[in-house]
Amino acid sequence: MAKNARQVTVRTETTEQGDIRLRCGSFPTSVVVGRGLLPRLDSLTGRKESPFIVADDITGPLFGDYPGKRKGMHLLPRGEKGKSLSSIGGIYTSLAGCGMERTDTILALGGGVTGDAAGFAAATWMRGIRLIQCPTTLLAQADSAIGGKTGANLSEGKNLVGAFHPAEWVLSDVECLRSQKEEDFRQGLAEAVKYGAGEDWNFLSWLEENAGPILRRDCGVLLRLVSDCSRMKLAVVSEDEREQSGARARLNLGHTIGHALEAASGYKRWKHGDAVAAGIMVAARLAGRLGELGEEECRRIGRILSRFSLPTGPDRPWEDILLFLARDKKFTGGVPSLVIPRKDAPCTLRSDIPLPLLREAYEKSL
Ligand SMILES: NC(=O)c1ccc[n+]([C@@H]2O[C@H](COP(=O)([O-])OP(=O)(O)OC[C@H]3O[C@@H](n4cnc5c(N)ncnc54)[C@H](O)[C@@H]3O)[C@@H](O)[C@H]2O)c1
Numbered sequence: 001m002a003k004n005a006r007q008v009t010v011r012t013e014t015t016e017q018g019d020i021r022l023r024c025g026s027f028p029t030s031v032v033v034g035r036g037l038l039p040r041l042d043s044l045t046g047r048k049e050s051p052f053i054v055a056d057d058i059t060g061p062l063f064g065d066y067p068g069k070r071k072g073m074h075l076l077p078r079g080e081k082g083k084s085l086s087s088i089g090g091i092y093t094s095l096a097g098c099g100m101e102r103t104d105t106i107l108a109l110g111g112g113v114t115g116d117a118a119g120f121a122a123a124t125w126m127r128g129i130r131l132i133q134c135p136t137t138l139l140a141q142a143d144s145a146i147g148g149k150t151g152a153n154l155s156e157g158k159n160l161v162g163a164f165h166p167a168e169w170v171l172s173d174v175e176c177l178r179s180q181k182e183e184d185f186r187q188g189l190a191e192a193v194k195y196g197a198g199e200d201w202n203f204l205s206w207l208e209e210n211a212g213p214i215l216r217r218d219c220g221v222l223l224r225l226v227s228d229c230s231r232m233k234l235a236v237v238s239e240d241e242r243e244q245s246g247a248r249a250r251l252n253l254g255h256t257i258g259h260a261l262e263a264a265s266g267y268k269r270w271k272h273g274d275a276v277a278a279g280i281m282v283a284a285r286l287a288g289r290l291g292e293l294g295e296e297e298c299r300r301i302g303r304i305l306s307r308f309s310l311p312t313g314p315d316r317p318w319e320d321i322l323l324f325l326a327r328d329k330k331f332t333g334g335v336p337s338l339v340i341p342r343k344d345a346p347c348t349l350r351s352d353i354p355l356p357l358l359r360e361a362y363e364k365s366l
């Protein structure tokens with residue numbers, strides 16, 4: 001446990017209503033994880049002015065009426081196209097139509113796509129207005145809504161444009177997760193396994209013990225799942241607010257191979273969490289070869305990924321992936337930098353990995 005201890009402490013408090021409130025150091029975001037949060041938005045945030053809601057064409061109809069009074073609502077098209085510059089341009093047009101001022105607030109109500117697009121609009125409208133994130137997917141609650149990264153896709157690549165703009169509040173209502181499609185819910189579980197293998201093996205044990213109720217989406221268990229992931233994300237981003245000290249690199253466990261797989265499939269066959277799961281398995285095999293993980297830990301990672309119906313390896317030859325790996329900014333001088341999980345310790349970024357060893361781990365995972 002001592003090896004997992006962080007310099008930063010996340011203050012955690014459970015309220016009378018059973019909400020879990022999290023804050024960390026000077027990081028400007030308060031996180032609340034609970035049930036039935038959306039109808040309590042005003043009392044939770046203490047805000048008097050109505051927010052402007054940005055949702056997508058699924059989350060708007062599902063949840064748009066819960067937060068009560070609003071200045072207006074803009075619906076993005078669902079999926080990655082919701083993060084295009086033309087979709088974000090549509091948000092600006094609606095904000096102008098509602099007379100949104102510098103003191104107003106945008107409320108992002110949806111998954112990671114909505115959070116990134118609405119966050120980018122909030123970062124840039126009148127040079128920055130307040131933002132509340134109400135994430136409605138497991139991936140967004142456990143990961144993307146916390147940390148301040150907002151972004152847009154260009155035809156030249158995903159997330160090429162963006163800004164740091166942390167939300168004042170992240171309100172994660174776990175009841176929203178019950179309507180998610182199984183395939184989408186699974187994408188968030190991959191990020192949860194990332195926290196377990198990368199940050200805290202006790203959390204991985206908890207995932208193993210609670211896999212059944214997690215998959216049944218028992219709200220009590222989801223509350224613990226989301227609040228633990230939020231605590232770990234908040235600790236890492238508070239350590240490295242603007243991605244300068246290197247601490248945030250740990251959040252990339254499984255992502256270097258994952259991103260290459262996503263790109264190699266033209267962002268069609270591989271969804272983000274599925275690709276990260278395959279990447280975690282390759283990183284675990286590599287860690288085994290480097291003496292950082294034992295065989296049993298590697299097997300545990302494979303078992304929990306399978307339990308969550310996540311892939312345990314890639315599906316295309318190394319040569320296909322190498323092309324996309326070489327484009328990664330963490331690939332310098334023909335040597336990749338990769339995050340490696342370690343037994344009983346947080347993962348670490350290594351820049352001394354021989355390419356043949358990575359290839360061996362990749363091919364063993366095929
Ligand atoms: N900013 C960050 O730090 C960060 C980190 C990781 C990922 N991301 C981004 O997050 C995005 C992926 O997010 P995602 O996986 O949440 O995808 P998403 O936002 O596309 O949501 C997936 C689908 O689920 C639907 N949906 C959302 N909530 C629902 C609910 N409660 N019930 C039923 N359907 C619901 C959406 O309409 C969408 O069709 C990517 O664009 C990725 O780049 C950002």
Ligand SMILES: [Zn+2]
Pocket residue numbers: 143191255272276
């Ligand atoms: Zn991710």
